[in-house]
Amino acid sequence: RKPTLAVVGATGAVGTVMLDILSTRRDVYGEIRLVASARSAGRKLSVRGEQTEVLALAPEVFDGVDIAMFDVPDAVSASWAPVAAARGAVVVDNSGAFRMESDVPLVVPEVNADAVRDRPRGIIANPNCTTLSMIVAIGALHDQYGLNELVVASYQAASGAGQEGIDALYDQLERVGGDRELGHRPGDVRSAVGELGPFPAPLALNVVPWAGSLQDGGWSSEELKVRNESRKILGLPDLRVAATCVRVPVVTTHSLAVHAVFDAPVDQREAQAILAGSPGVVLVDDPEGYEFPTPADVVGTDPTWVGRVRRSLDDPNALDLFLCGDNLRKGAALNTAQIAELVAAELTG
Numbered sequence: 001r002k003p004t005l006a007v008v009g010a011t012g013a014v015g016t017v018m019l020d021i022l023s024t025r026r027d028v029y030g031e032i033r034l035v036a037s038a039r040s041a042g043r044k045l046s047v048r049g050e051q052t053e054v055l056a057l058a059p060e061v062f063d064g065v066d067i068a069m070f071d072v073p074d075a076v077s078a079s080w081a082p083v084a085a086a087r088g089a090v091v092v093d094n095s096g097a098f099r100m101e102s103d104v105p106l107v108v109p110e111v112n113a114d115a116v117r118d119r120p121r122g123i124i125a126n127p128n129c130t131t132l133s134m135i136v137a138i139g140a141l142h143d144q145y146g147l148n149e150l151v152v153a154s155y156q157a158a159s160g161a162g163q164e165g166i167d168a169l170y171d172q173l174e175r176v177g178g179d180r181e182l183g184h185r186p187g188d189v190r191s192a193v194g195e196l197g198p199f200p201a202p203l204a205l206n207v208v209p210w211a212g213s214l215q216d217g218g219w220s221s222e223e224l225k226v227r228n229e230s231r232k233i234l235g236l237p238d239l240r241v242a243a244t245c246v247r248v249p250v251v252t253t254h255s256l257a258v259h260a261v262f263d264a265p266v267d268q269r270e271a272q273a274i275l276a277g278s279p280g281v282v283l284v285d286d287p288e289g290y291e292f293p294t295p296a297d298v299v300g301t302d303p304t305w306v307g308r309v310r311r312s313l314d315d316p317n318a319l320d321l322f323l324c325g326d327n328l329r330k331g332a333a334l335n336t337a338q339i340a341e342l343v344a345a346e347l348t349g
């Protein structure tokens, strides 16, 4: 029998992408239940070409469910993932609630697929989209050269802040679009955009060096996620990671500039060949022809796109590179779907 799947958070920005992914990837499921908050219950959404009614989140929706994908706020996952697991579902959770729990695997199929099987709580965690936008490529280089340090600058899309972030960016762009008097004096853009939405500063015509919440030492939760999740996924508890996470006026697709230091000398051409040959990675790297990944070209695609690969000028063991990944697809829904497919294969033998 094909596994029964529940999609919890089916109406959000990621949930919408998830329904597209479930409708286009090889179909490995029997019944698919769509679950959301009570206010969304009763809506009909299309999945696999069928209009499916959204159910209100309640314990009984998990009866008979084999796999439950969660894309909901941390607090909702913290409360409800154990309920789903207790009713027999294997939970694949895209929130931050369980990622750093020692008895919950944090999985990227191209990097550590085997970790899926070790799930004593019946919960598997999906990494944060910023980590997911780089880790498949970084993992391939680690396999070859042995990684020991990452210095990361992220350029994160508005949709990382959900539908509210998307709406805020469009609203701000409408207010500033075409006004060539803006961007020349302190605060002029801030005055023009007015409502900031989920961002602490104007996003249109600007960049905002903040994502997430304030943590010790002035680090953001986003920056600590990049560090701690990279360590856990790669199995490198002492990996040195310094991240600075920045929001940029892009709707969807995160980008990252990465300085990666390895245990052994690296070679630019060899590194490019490793990346080009890695599952889930596409190399676009011809700066002479202005060929490099950009969000405008990457959005809506599944791979991790890599370019600007250079051997560092001052360290023969280090590479500098630029990566892009759709933060709603591989950054969230696709990786969750890939994990769920591994579980489905396990359950159906």
Ligand code: 2RA
Pocket: 128, 129, 130, 156, 157, 159, 160, 161, 211, 212, 222
């Ligand atoms: C963000 N990575 O971009 C975080 C959560 N999606 O805001």
